[in-house]
Amino acid sequence: MKIEHKRYLIAVVCIIIALIFVKLFSPVAFIRKGFLTKFKVEEFEDQYIYELERIGRYGADEVENIYMFYPGLQEIRVEGARKGDRPKVERTVPFLYHWEMDKDNDAYKVTIGKEKYYFAWLFN
Numbered sequence: 001m002k003i004e005h006k007r008y009l010i011a012v013v014c015i016i017i018a019l020i021f022v023k024l025f026s027p028v029a030f031i032r033k034g035f036l037t038k039f040k041v042e043e044f045e046d047q048y049i050y051e052l053e054r055i056g057r058y059g060a061d062e063v064e065n066i067y068m069f070y071p072g073l074q075e076i077r078v079e080g081a082r083k084g085d086r087p088k089v090e091r092t093v094p095f096l097y098h099w100e101m102d103k104d105n106d107a108y109k110v111t112i113g114k115e116k117y118y119f120a121w122l123f124n
Helices: 002-023 046-053
Strands: 028-031 036-043 065-069 074-080 088-091 094-101 107-112 115-120
Touching: none
Parallel strands: none
Antiparallel strands: 028 065, 036 115, 065 094, 074 107, 088 094, 107 115
């Protein structure tokens, strides 16, 4: 009985640690070939778009859908960083959202409640 109690305690601790990591690293956006880079900002400014222009990106033909994992209940708004258009964000399954990539945008402004992020796909 003592060994089962220790296993149960270890399982609970592991679940708590996993939930803390999910909260710390969310939201997470990704495409078929990897993760998108996330920049948390106070306000959306043109300076960040200029910085993103200096970094290489995947070609627009290689990316069709962008997926985002967010384990929260707040409203998600997505806007193209360059054109300002708003792609339709759909919930695929609970906590997993996706939108279609616009060929003219290589970065997106994502607003979740009061928090603001830039998401861009980058490569070396």
